[in-house]
Amino acid sequence: xxxxxxxxxxxxxxxxxxxxxxxxxxxxxxxxxxxxxxxxxxxxxxxxxxxxxxxxxxxxxxxxxxxxxxxxxxxxxxxxxxxxxxxxxxxxxxxxxxxxxxxxxxxxxxxxxxxxx
Amino acid sequence: xxxxxxxxxxxxxxxxxxxxxxxxxxxxxxxxxxxxxxxxxxxxxxxxxxxxxxxxxxxxxxxxxxxxxxxxxxxxxxxxxxxxxxxxxxxxxxxxxxxxxxxxxxxxxxxxxxx
Numbered sequence: 001x002x003x004x005x006x007x008x009x010x011x012x013x014x015x016x017x018x019x020x021x022x023x024x025x026x027x028x029x030x031x032x033x034x035x036x037x038x039x040x041x042x043x044x045x046x047x048x049x050x051x052x053x054x055x056x057x058x059x060x061x062x063x064x065x066x067x068x069x070x071x072x073x074x075x076x077x078x079x080x081x082x083x084x085x086x087x088x089x090x091x092x093x094x095x096x097x098x099x100x101x102x103x104x105x106x107x108x109x110x111x112x113x114x115x116x117x
Numbered sequence: 118x119x120x121x122x123x124x125x126x127x128x129x130x131x132x133x134x135x136x137x138x139x140x141x142x143x144x145x146x147x148x149x150x151x152x153x154x155x156x157x158x159x160x161x162x163x164x165x166x167x168x169x170x171x172x173x174x175x176x177x178x179x180x181x182x183x184x185x186x187x188x189x190x191x192x193x194x195x196x197x198x199x200x201x202x203x204x205x206x207x208x209x210x211x212x213x214x215x216x217x218x219x220x221x222x223x224x225x226x227x228x229x230x231x232x
Contacts, residue, residue, distance in 0.1 A: 031218065033218070033219060040224075042222050042223065042224040042225070043206070043208075043220075043222040045219040045220075048218045048219060050218060056218070058219060059219075088158070090160065090161065092220075104149075104166075105149065105151045105163055105166035105210075106151065106163070106208075106210075106220055107163065108153075108160050108161040108162075108163070109160060110159065110160035111158075111159065111160045113158070
């Protein structure tokens with residue numbers, strides 16, 4: 001089944017304890033991205049990757065790191081989590097086309113609910 | 118900067134009613150527009166994807182239209198059912214430099230269909 005898989009689904013951690021949220025897709029998609037969803041603010045992009053070893057900041061990158069060493073994986077790293085990073089996180093992926101003549105939709109993972117105390 | 122607005126923020130209807138959800142966006146330079154459904158605390162399920170060159174897409178009881186020049190899209194749900202209760206999000210993928218690498222989301226319409 002074509003899907004984006006995030007782990008863990010739920011995580012409670014303490015301030016300052018490094019954590020990684022994993023994301024994996026099995027559709028050979030070039031684009032991958034991380035979003036966070038907060039009440040009243042909606043979904044906002046954190047980081048994105050256009051292909052292996054190519055990553056760039058989204059709208060709210062502060063406090064996060066990412067890497068794209070393999071095409072299928074795009075982990076989100078919180079080096080020193082703080083309570084304001086408590087949120088619902090989504091990973092998403094999409095195909096791209098070389099000439100951008102047809103831009104594809106995104107497929108989202110099921111989400112990771114992170115609580116930082 | 119692209120902004121996406123969804124009206125109304127919440128909608129409650131009786132079962133069986135046909136309904137329309139609205140989405141507007143400020144920059145018409147888009148590649149596509151995608152409608153999603155989100156159940157409470159859950160992930161996003163893609164419902165319909167409309168390319169910028171298309172006027173509408175249909176899937177079962179759902180029909181989405183796109184008027185790119187006026188910056189509007191509507192999601193029509195026919196014969197609504199209690200199982201349609203969820204938050205509906207629209208998102209656009211920009212066609213400007215750096216805009217195609219993300220979706221810009223509206224804040225959603227929370228739909229409740231009463232039995």
